[in-house]
Amino acid sequence: MGTTDTRLDLLRGSLPTRNHNARTVAALAANPGCARRGVMDAAGIDKTVLAARLGQATAYGQSPFAIVRGHAFEALVKADGGAGLRELLHDVLGVPPEAVADGEYAELGGELPEDAEQDKKRPGREERVARTRSALRRALEDARPGLCAILDHPLLPLDVSGTRAYLEPDAMACLIAGRLHVVEIKSFSVIDGGADPAKLASAARQAAVYVLALQQTMAELGHPPDVVSTDVVLVCPKDFSNQPTAALLDIRKELAVTRRRLARLARVDDLLAPLPAGLSFDLGEEAAPQAVADAVAAVPAAYIPGCLSTCELAYFCRAEARACQSGHGPGGLAGTLGTAIRGELGGIDDIGRALDLADGKCAPERGEEEIARVLRRAEALRREVLDDVAARRSAGLAGAVAAS
Amino acid sequence: MSAVTALGRLRAAATGYAQPAATVRHRHLSDRPLVFVPYAMAGEAFAPLAALIGDDPDAPHLFVVPQPRDRQRRFAHVAELARILVPYLTEHLSSTETVERRNDEAYERALDAPQVIVPSRGGIEYLHLLGRSTRFRRTEGEYAVHPDVPLMGRWCTYLADRARMPGSSVLLALTDLLTQTWSTGQSDLENGELAALMGWVDPERGRTGAETARDAEGAPPAGPATAPEFDEKLAPLIAAYDTAERAENSRAAARAEERIRDLLGVELMPTWHRVWRGLELMRELPPGASVAGRWETDRMSYSLFAADLDSPDSRPQPRIPGAVAAAQQLSRREQAQSRLDTEQLRDDPLLMAEARLSGQAFRGRVAAVEADRMVTEPGKKQARPRPLLVVRTTDEPLLLRETELECVERPKARAKLIAVADGPDGTREVRIELTGGMGRGKTPEEGSIPEEGELLCWTVAASGFRGGPKWPSPEETPWTHGGPPEPRKELQEGEVRQPDEEELAAAEEPWV
Numbered sequence: 001m002g003t004t005d006t007r008l009d010l011l012r013g014s015l016p017t018r019n020h021n022a023r024t025v026a027a028l029a030a031n032p033g034c035a036r037r038g039v040m041d042a043a044g045i046d047k048t049v050l051a052a053r054l055g056q057a058t059a060y061g062q063s064p065f066a067i068v069r070g071h072a073f074e075a076l077v078k079a080d081g082g083a084g085l086r087e088l089l090h091d092v093l094g095v096p097p098e099a100v101a102d103g104e105y106a107e108l109g110g111e112l113p114e115d116a117e118q119d120k121k122r123p124g125r126e127e128r129v130a131r132t133r134s135a136l137r138r139a140l141e142d143a144r145p146g147l148c149a150i151l152d153h154p155l156l157p158l159d160v161s162g163t164r165a166y167l168e169p170d171a172m173a174c175l176i177a178g179r180l181h182v183v184e185i186k187s188f189s190v191i192d193g194g195a196d197p198a199k200l201a202s203a204a205r206q207a208a209v210y211v212l213a214l215q216q217t218m219a220e221l222g223h224p225p226d227v228v229s230t231d232v233v234l235v236c237p238k239d240f241s242n243q244p245t246a247a248l249l250d251i252r253k254e255l256a257v258t259r260r261r262l263a264r265l266a267r268v269d270d271l272l273a274p275l276p277a278g279l280s281f282d283l284g285e286e287a288a289p290q291a292v293a294d295a296v297a298a299v300p301a302a303y304i305p306g307c308l309s310t311c312e313l314a315y316f317c318r319a320e321a322r323a324c325q326s327g328h329g330p331g332g333l334a335g336t337l338g339t340a341i342r343g344e345l346g347g348i349d350d351i352g353r354a355l356d357l358a359d360g361k362c363a364p365e366r367g368e369e370e371i372a373r374v375l376r377r378a379e380a381l382r383r384e385v386l387d388d389v390a391a392r393r394s395a396g397l398a399g400a401v402a403a404s
Numbered sequence: 405m406s407a408v409t410a411l412g413r414l415r416a417a418a419t420g421y422a423q424p425a426a427t428v429r430h431r432h433l434s435d436r437p438l439v440f441v442p443y444a445m446a447g448e449a450f451a452p453l454a455a456l457i458g459d460d461p462d463a464p465h466l467f468v469v470p471q472p473r474d475r476q477r478r479f480a481h482v483a484e485l486a487r488i489l490v491p492y493l494t495e496h497l498s499s500t501e502t503v504e505r506r507n508d509e510a511y512e513r514a515l516d517a518p519q520v521i522v523p524s525r526g527g528i529e530y531l532h533l534l535g536r537s538t539r540f541r542r543t544e545g546e547y548a549v550h551p552d553v554p555l556m557g558r559w560c561t562y563l564a565d566r567a568r569m570p571g572s573s574v575l576l577a578l579t580d581l582l583t584q585t586w587s588t589g590q591s592d593l594e595n596g597e598l599a600a601l602m603g604w605v606d607p608e609r610g611r612t613g614a615e616t617a618r619d620a621e622g623a624p625p626a627g628p629a630t631a632p633e634f635d636e637k638l639a640p641l642i643a644a645y646d647t648a649e650r651a652e653n654s655r656a657a658a659r660a661e662e663r664i665r666d667l668l669g670v671e672l673m674p675t676w677h678r679v680w681r682g683l684e685l686m687r688e689l690p691p692g693a694s695v696a697g698r699w700e701t702d703r704m705s706y707s708l709f710a711a712d713l714d715s716p717d718s719r720p721q722p723r724i725p726g727a728v729a730a731a732q733q734l735s736r737r738e739q740a741q742s743r744l745d746t747e748q749l750r751d752d753p754l755l756m757a758e759a760r761l762s763g764q765a766f767r768g769r770v771a772a773v774e775a776d777r778m779v780t781e782p783g784k785k786q787a788r789p790r791p792l793l794v795v796r797t798t799d800e801p802l803l804l805r806e807t808e809l810e811c812v813e814r815p816k817a818r819a820k821l822i823a824v825a826d827g828p829d830g831t832r833e834v835r836i837e838l839t840g841g842m843g844r845g846k847t848p849e850e851g852s853i854p855e856e857g858e859l860l861c862w863t864v865a866a867s868g869f870r871g872g873p874k875w876p877s878p879e880e881t882p883w884t885h886g887g888p889p890e891p892r893k894e895l896q897e898g899e900v901r902q903p904d905e906e907e908l909a910a911a912e913e914p915w916v
């Protein structure tokens with residue numbers, strides 16, 4: 001069977017790789033039941049390429065305008081050795097300006113922006129982790145009033161289902177009394193004190209991943225987890241301007257959810273165990289999509305509509321879930337329609353079967369009697385109403401024709 | 405979601421065709437709506453990029469900003485939009501009717517009101533931001549803008565605010581109209597994108613709705629967010645425009661602008677057509693009985709807003725409403741929501757089916773009538789007519805004794821539930837006592853009592869639309885809620901109101 005690493009290598013073959021970032025860890029945690037994503041992320045497979053080979057490419061990616069503006073804004077916030085950032089920290093954390101005016105500004109990243117393809121021109125990841133750790137150690141040991149170290153693009157390791165992921169927060173600030181704050185710089189605007197709730201929620205989920213990783217690192221350095229503040233400093237443009245404004249984002253809830261879900265992620269070994277020996281997703285660039293699909297289908301998925309915004313394989317998994325049949329009619333898995341509907345079906349996953357129960361074409365299993373009864377009544381009511389309306393409409397039409 | 409709705413979605417998924425979710429149209433549709441399809445530039449707080457706008461499906465106006473980061477071009481764009489929007493929004497103000505009010509002066513209500521249709525919810529947010537970024541602008545001084553700009557800003561703010569009032573129809577997102585009317589075999593998330601939703605509702609010839617929707621997923625988005633791949637194509641054109649502008653080569657700039665315009669026009673047009681097609685489909689449904697009543701409320705709100713705009717003391721809507729105003733607004737929205745829920749239920753037997761399934765309503769034939777029953781209620785001297793009805797139904801009402809009931813088919817009738825018993829063939833017999841809707845006389849009015857054999861649907865009576873709680877006036881805002889606002893200065897005859905500090909700050913805020 002081979003070791004975990006050799007099996008993951010085999011699965012990946014020569015497919016291009018992609019490292020975890022806070023967004024992908026948050027996405028993985030959003031659907032912890034999905035073995036398919038678990039395995040692919042552990043193998044570091046770039047799912048965009050795989051989706052294309054499956055003939056089900058999703059239009060992912062960021063607008064060039066958004067990327068340019070994002071970088072420009074981040075540069076603006078960090079300009080002059082973080083002078084502007086210090087000002088914002090003083091504002092948002094309610095500490096006197098002297099408390100944040102001074103301190104090391106540690107530039108820990110490479111020249112490349114976060115979403116550059118590969119870490120080629122940068123120092124190696126483990127080297128950056130080591131630098132981050134020593135910068136943290138320095139900052140905490142030196143911590144005395146009036147000093148605030150800023151760590152620019154630190155790199156933090158995080159254990160995700162038994163493999164090591166590397167995360168890169170925009171910045172971290174180390175304040176008086178050794179409290180660490182994660183700083184997230186986002187280019188969406190805060191208008192009249194409010195921001196797009198979806199963007200805010202996703203920023204909070206990502207920040208939670210950073211905080212979790214930082215807590216782990218701090219534990220390794222012998223510090224209690226609460227040196228890491230769960231109030232994240234969110235920096236955004238204010239109103240319709242470029243001027244940065246900062247706000248504290250309480251991410252305790254997101255942190256608890258992320259921690260719980262990451263713990264729930266099965267270990268990669270357990271995900272790999274039931275897979276056929278010799279399984280590989282890399283069947284070459286010319287491989288027939290069906291052959292790739294068969295290989296991917298060997299790993300069970302758990303498609304939910306949320307996948308559409310978080311996973312590159314969404315179109316493939318959706319098509320698979322829609323085509324899934326269990327000896328009843330077509331329709332696929334009820335989960336494709338969202339979670340609310342699953343609640344309505346009391347645990348019946350297959351749409352064809354739910355409809356057969358509603359139509360009285362199959363008998364409920366034990367424990368399903370009540371939901372079957374509700375479905376039959378609901379169907380009878382639908383029929384009654386729709387037939388009635390159709391009859392009245394055609395009577396109305398006939399009347400109109402007769403009158404003319 | 406109820407099992408009745410859930411079944412529609414399951415059936416859609418299984419057949420590949422959308423299923424009815426409503427049997428009537430629950431919103432007003434204007435004979436001549438204005439369709440607005442805006443695009444904004446990605447990554448910016450709010451930078452208009454292009455828009456299709458107009459009330460004629462065959463003749464949209466296309467307005468494009470070749471460099472959305474250019475402040476001058478931005479305001480020019482807003483002024484262009486205003487030339488279409490403002491006349492459309494104000495033209496109904498000339499024909500009005502006088503309406504008397506109980507506790508207030510009579511007012512002039514427009515006989516019709518404007519209606520703006522955007523493709524999806526993002527369009528409503530777009531109008532909100534458009535309003536926010538323009539309504540405080542000054543028409544004189546250093547950064548003077550065209551007088552239409554702040555005026556349109558206030559109108560856009562009005563529309564976006566009004567759209568949050570449940571049941572209103574002056575600004576509607578087509579995706580909301582369609583999903584209220586049809587169930588598709590895809591999730592709510594996917595229904596939020598107009599192209600896929602229209603695929604389900606209006607399949608191509610020879611293809612299922614599911615297939616048409618899948619094909620449409622590569623279509624240009626309905627906006628205001630653009631597709632990242634589209635931006636890849638747009639970026640070099642904008643760069644070319646910038647270069648030409650910098651070189652002061654006006655011919656090259658005009659050429660570059662033309663190409664940007666063409667690209668955006670091609671990207672926006674499919675959505676324009678889809679919106680009009682969607683409206684056509686919506687028009688095929690008869691309106692619900694209460695739709696006209698809710699539109700009347702829209703006409704009132706529209707007329708009052710326009711009257712306020714006209715008054716010399718008028719001021720732009722504040723950036724953040726005061727505590728009292730916010731609480732009032734919330735309470736008005738809650739009232740509108742409960743009114744809407746009740747009315748839609750009455751208007752639509754498919755929605756009523758959900759209430760019947762959950763035991764909150766029942767429908768059946770009148771099996772027996774005791775028409776001349778008289779009862780002297782405790783504390784009353786005179787006996788009143790209290791006819792008894794037995795309604796036989798296959799529904800399973802879960803209602804307590806004494807529950808007050810209303811009837812869909814006989815809106816005036818009121819009744820009280822007496823008892824539910826098993827009837828023949830697995831039916832249930834509901835005994836109810838008529839308590840109202842029979843006139844004021846000692847004997848019931850002619851025809852006011854249902855007859856044997858009538859098919860009636862009874863539902864729990866709405867609690868009635870009482871006026872909301874009493875709110876303090878803004879001057880009495882408690883200190884816990886920010887205290888009273890600065891008192892307004894009394895205006896002398898002919899004096900023009902000067903903007904306050906808030907407004908001045910907003911007027912001068914950069915828009916980059």
Ligand code: SF4
Pocket residue numbers: 031034035036037301302303304307311312313314315317
């Ligand atoms: S799209 Fe597929 S692989 Fe990705 S998380 Fe969803 S189910 Fe798993």
